[in-house]
Amino acid sequence: PFTINPYNSIWDHNVRPYKAPGPNDSRGPCPMLNTLANHGYLPHDGRNIERQVLFDALSEHVGIEQSSVETAMANAIILCNFQTGQDCGTTLKNLTLLALPHAFEHDHSFSRGDYKPAWIASPEDFDDNKNFNASIFQTSLDVLEGSSHMNYQQMNQVRLQREALSKQDTYPGWFEESKAIQEFEAGFIFGVMGDFNLPNYISNPQVKVEWWKYWFTNEALPYELGWHRPEPKKDVNFLLSASSRLLAARVTSTPSPLVSGAIGPAVAPVTLPAQVNTITYQLPTGTPYVGPIATEKGLGHNN
Ligand code: HEM
Numbered sequence: 001p002f003t004i005n006p007y008n009s010i011w012d013h014n015v016r017p018y019k020a021p022g023p024n025d026s027r028g029p030c031p032m033l034n035t036l037a038n039h040g041y042l043p044h045d046g047r048n049i050e051r052q053v054l055f056d057a058l059s060e061h062v063g064i065e066q067s068s069v070e071t072a073m074a075n076a077i078i079l080c081n082f083q084t085g086q087d088c089g090t091t092l093k094n095l096t097l098l099a100l101p102h103a104f105e106h107d108h109s110f111s112r113g114d115y116k117p118a119w120i121a122s123p124e125d126f127d128d129n130k131n132f133n134a135s136i137f138q139t140s141l142d143v144l145e146g147s148s149h150m151n152y153q154q155m156n157q158v159r160l161q162r163e164a165l166s167k168q169d170t171y172p173g174w175f176e177e178s179k180a181i182q183e184f185e186a187g188f189i190f191g192v193m194g195d196f197n198l199p200n201y202i203s204n205p206q207v208k209v210e211w212w213k214y215w216f217t218n219e220a221l222p223y224e225l226g227w228h229r230p231e232p233k234k235d236v237n238f239l240l241s242a243s244s245r246l247l248a249a250r251v252t253s254t255p256s257p258l259v260s261g262a263i264g265p266a267v268a269p270v271t272l273p274a275q276v277n278t279i280t281y282q283l284p285t286g287t288p289y290v291g292p293i294a295t296e297k298g299l300g301h302n303n
């Protein structure tokens with residue numbers, strides 16, 4: 001039932017269909033790593049992910065070069081070592097451990113809620129900082145007011161809106177701005193979901209909003225909407241340039257509240273300290289998110 005646009009075989013010779021995660025599969029706060037696991041480009045259970053397998057999957061299926069994810073991968077291993085108390089070597093033990101709050105995972109995500117520790121939240125109010133949250137993602141999309149494409153300036157407005165809403169909804173003392181990580185994630189969105197059919201794609205990429213929405217909402221690649229991996233592949237220079245260009249773009253309105261310095265230039269990528277966190281937070285325990293195409297097209301996990 002899941003048709004793959006045959007055009008994509010030119011770009012991707014090894015397309016594997018999406019399959020929904022089952023209750024025992026591990027998923028995390030990263031929409032792309034979840035997506036790769038859902039397609040089976042990474043182990044479908046989201047566990048024991050080899051560094052090189054991840055690099056190859058990104059290069060072959062997503063058009064992201066290894067240089068773009070060296071820092072992210074190093075941070076993932078640091079998190080893995082910290083949380084398992086073992087030397088993970090080159091193997092990321094599972095995707096859920098990436099959800100440790102105020103580390104790599106951060107507040108004001110485009111599509112996830114902020115963490116709330118157990119001593120603040122009641123069990124039914126234990127905020128989920130891992131699974132896709134449609135209503136939070138909608139607050140990102142709302143900023144675009146229905147436009148088909150998102151440029152750097154609009155993205156800057158989107159991430160400021162997320163910061164303001166998050167700071168507004170937080171509880172005293174929790175909110176932390178994480179510009180250095182989010183600007184990179186924003187760059188990734190331009191890297192993979194930029195509309196290559198537009199004439200100025202290379203010099204001035206714009207995100208095709210329906211591709212972005214499909215990707216986040218389903219945690220699947222939007223092949224059936226005519227998407228294929230970008231060419232040329234995106235390297236770290238693309239990401240650094242996208243990050244700084246979007247943060248430098250003029251802001252058209254100023255949401256509030258914002259921390260001082262929220263509007264302003266890019267920050268250099270950060271490597272996590274080995275002692276990732278001083279508090280041992282409980283990780284979110286909810287079952288993995290299953291997107292609507294799984295239900296609509298009967299693409300359930302079945303085991
Ligand atoms: C978010 C890890 C590669 C796209 C995240 C988050 C983590 C993470 C921990 C959660 C941050 C938050 O709180 O929002 C990683 C690791 C990677 C990797 C370890 C590789 C080693 C990628 C790639 C892409 C990507 C290649 C896209 C091409 C995103 C986006 C978000 C995100 C767009 C933000 C989601 C949101 O704000 O709702 N990633 N990631 N990531 N990641 Fe990844």
Ligand code: MN
Pocket residue numbers: 029105106107108109112113114129
């Ligand atoms: Mn987050």
